[in-house]
Amino acid sequence: MTEKYTALFEQHKKAGASFTDFGGWQMPLKYASELAEHHAVRNAAGLFDLSHMGEVWVTGPDAAAFLDYALAGKLSAVAVGKAKYSLICDADGGIIDDLISYRRPSPKEGVDQYLVVPNAGNAAVVARALLERAADFDVAVDDASAETSLIAIQGPAAEEILLKLVPAHQHPLVTELKYYAAVEVGITVSGAVQDLLVARTGYTGEDGFEIYIGNLDAAGLWDALLEAGEGSGLIPAGLAARDSLRLEAGMPLYGNELSRHVNAYSAGLGPVVSLTKESDFVGKEALASIKAAGFGSTVGQKLVGLKGTGRRAARAHYPVLKDGTLVGEVTSGQPSPTLGYPVAMAYVDVEFATPGTVLDIDLRGKPEKFEVVELPFYKRTK
Incomplete structure (x- = not known):
């Protein structure tokens, strides 16, 4: 299998990361100390590269009905701007993957849109399964995983750090964002404000955000967040800390519990x-x-x-x-x-x-x- 690298690989190398294979991706296992990274997330904030995760856009007049058929949850009941944790199962009830689906604003009248986020090792499998299940629905399934990066900032200081990169008039979009909800927010990256999808979700048991951005601008966002968090205890964190954090929070990991x-x-x-x-x-x-x-x-x-x-x-x-x-x-x-x-x-x-x-x-x-x-x-x- 050919090794895959996220758009942030060079940032991780510069920070002294130790790497490990995860779902075919070379991902940072830890930087200096996995224990320090764990405690940083519990007490201040940690920055995670989640760009190995998948991003599949489902768009069309039948998008809601299609996801009701393709997934085990009732996605048609999700309000615009909200998210739902769900499962994609096989015909025997076995779990192909657990995933989060975000209902986004309609791109035009009569058309619904969702962002489905599968796990790293299952991204291609889920995308294929969704395409196969879409045959009888008026819907487009677009796997955008290859061009999308995902960065998470997690911990009690996450909000105050993120706000440093958000224009003041948009601060309420962040501070009032509920858990399992997402919104487009202007974030300063490399000196320019970009409208980025920000979700109040995470896999650590702490408050935090997951931010979707194109690969070309991912390094700029990563560096901007680290700079914004310099006085707040923010440090980069790897998969080892992510695993100990999610275990304490009782969150299942596909391939272990599922x-x-x-x-x-x-x-x-x-x-x-x-x-x-x-x-x-x-x-x-x-x-x-x-x-x-x-x-x-x-x-x-x-x-x-x-x-x-x-x-x-x-x-x-x-x-x-x-x-x-x-x-x-x-x-x-x-x-x-x-x-x-x-x-x-x-x-x-x-x-x-x-x-x-x-x-x-x-x-x-x-x-x-x-x-x-x-x-x-x-x-x-x-």
Whole structure:
């Protein structure tokens, strides 16, 4: 596979980043210290390159109806300017990807428009699936991933930093922007104001913004944000910090907690699936059967949070035991920098998924006790 590089690769090199492969992309794993980057996001702000994510525009008279059919959620009910977390499933109910869809203002009368954002490793797969599912709809599916960069600023200081680059008369567009909403905002990049799509979303458990920009101007925005954040504790952050932050926030990662072999109900994402919407959608019959069978509640396995009672951390694929019997498997785990104890997510048999249940995780031949707890492990104070 040919390695792919984001438009910010040179910026990361200059900052001394260590790189890792993620979905075929060479992405910054960390800069100086992943622990410092984690704490910066919790206490000030961190800057992330998310340009490996996909951006697929869906436009046309049937755009809303099409996404109701293509995705498990009811996208037609999303108000203009708002966003919705959803799933794209296969016919058997397996999860192809989890994604965010933004409903944008209509480009002309009678035409709806959405921006669908899939995960990095699934961007091409999702774009192909959307194209295939669009055959019977009056809709255009445009994969703009190759020419689009995405930069996220996350943390309690994110808003004040972003405002330094926004004209004063547009400050209310930022300060009044709700979570899971997006707006076009003028941002100063390389001395000129550009109208950019800014979303109040993130994958860290903190307040923050994700900003969409063309590749040619991405480096200018990255540098402008770092300069604006010099006095506020802003530092660039890599995938290692992003992973520890999202784990503390109880957010699933495709390839760990989610896959084609996992269903929404076992993953705790049942509310994302709209079985009551009038239209049919891909996987609806299978998901209805899975729900009726009680998966995630009375049968099968359920995704749970696990809090370590000792100091040793669990890692993905470690066995979960009850009285020496295998009852599950860890999907993600590491020490929590914020909370000071090990945390993990795991699929366990539903009879052992009740909070307060004590289970053992086999840490390379030595059992270590972990307690089932409600997710998320960490929730910011608003």
